[in-house]
Amino acid sequence: MCPVLWNDEKHDEFKLQVTRPPHVPREDIIMRPLDTLEKLHVKAGKMKWLEFNLEKGDVLNFHVTGDSSFGFTIVHVDNEEDTTDVYSMRTVFPLFQWIHGPFKVPLEDTVVAPESGLYKVWFSNSRAWFYSVTIRHHFEVIKDQ
Structure with missing residues (x-):
């Protein structure tokens, strides 16, 4: 049996309406001006580290963007x-061993230190053969009260 749309006697009653999906407003992405972010150049095949001494409960906020692909993680040493x-x-x-870039949307998140110690942020350009990557970032430590 065919759908009602294709039956001759019902065709007039059922009209196919083509409509666009409803507009869903896009969340505003808070983009930090590039001149407020620190620059970090990672040469091809290399990696760089940032270090933070955090106490248990401290919060590490970060905002990271790059002009090409790179690796990224935060570890406790x-x-x-x-x-x-x-x-x-x-x-x-x-x-993330390899985040494809360049970024249109920055990587922005918060990490709460599960215990006191040295925390390191790893940036890697180990898969590149020729080109360096410029990473712009902002890290902020908020001490636990």
Whole structure:
């Protein structure tokens, strides 16, 4: 049996209306002016670290954007002697080995320190062969009261 739309006797009663989906307002993205963000250049095949000493309950707010693809994570360092192998550290923010860029929407989030210690932010350009990446960022530590 065919749908009612294709039956001759019902065709006049049922009219196909083509309408656009309802407009859903886009949330305003709070874009920080680029001149207020710090610049970090990571050469091809290299990585860079930012370090923060946080107490349990401290909040680390961040805003990150880049002009190309790069890797990113935030880790807690148990042993300060092992400072180069990101995979041996405890992940606090998901490990993105490769975030495709350039970014149109910044990566912005908050991390609460589960315990006191050294926290490191990892930026990687290890998959690139020729080009460096410029990462613009803002990190803010809010101390637990």
